[in-house]
Amino acid sequence: MLTVQEDITSSAPPGARAEDYSIVTRGLTKRFRGGQVAVDHLDLAVPKGSVFGFLGPNGSGKTTTIRMLLGLVAPSEGGWELLGSPMPGGLRTALPRVGALVEGPSFYPYLSGEANLRRYDAADPTVDRRTASARIGDALDRVGLTAAARKRYRAYSLGMRQRLAIAAALLRPRELLILDEPTNGLDPQGTREVRGLVKEIAAEGTTVFVSSHLLAEIEQMCSHVAVMRAGRLAAQGPLAALRAGEAVRISVETPDVTRAEAVLKGLGLSGVRTGQDADNEVSAELGEEPAERICAELVTAGIAVRGLAVRRPSLEDVFVGLTGEGFDVAG
């Protein structure tokens, strides 16, 4: 049996088997004409059954990666596997098992959601026509659009439109669902709907690979994450493991930042930073020191402590720790 570590990618854990992964890429690279490197030697390992967040600012290479995975654009270098088959040779057998939402399918505004799905299904030569009604009904049911099935598409809210797009990707059973920025342009309600749907689909056993430029979204939806930065992979792994690599921090709110900083350093705390979230804040890695002792030391030193908080690392903290910079993207 091939192990992923030896034969597929060095980014998978030791002893991992190739068949445990829905997507594996090895040195995947896309250089556009004119020399722009959109994706630079990418080694991804997406475990089966995961909700895998593919995170990165606009322009970091997410869409280009997804287009390569689906065979829509040829890589300049490197290889990839989908559902255990080497690509691009295996695209014809693998793609029917992969549902994808890239740049959104176009629907007819004056047709109902159901009629749109019917047209969509009719365009797929690989499905059984006799089961169309049942499959369309199931897909609408899965995305919660049964009651709105006969409504015209143009009357759908943005969230409903996006759910219909996901239904189109679910017209047949899928082992892997690839969604490129599925909540782009949605209002908070639509975003919640899509997020809930992704979780439900994953709970039914489908691996979901979902790209986003929004940290908070990935954090709420995903079990695993890969972080892209200018076409390169900054980090990947289970969310919990990435967070575990980042220390719990203590944050002190005080008008006397300079002296508080000296006290924290005097206690031997590492990673002392000032003014990260606010001007009157100083923070440090908590380490083994109990928070109450740090508080007592500050007060004994005559420092006015207005607030004190122990913060578990967020994905943003992890990102700052990995890249040394913030995840500065607009919503």
Ligand SMILES: Nc1ncnc2c1ncn2[C@@H]1O[C@H](COP(=O)(O)OP(=O)(O)OP(=O)(O)O)[C@@H](O)[C@H]1O
């Ligand atoms: N067809 C193309 N020709 C030349 N450059 C391209 C092409 N497509 C994308 N790029 C460039 O490659 C880089 C990565 O783009 P890509 O769309 O993959 O990023 P992204 O992370 O998906 O961003 P977004 O969320 O904005 O779509 C960008 O700098 C983009 O301008």
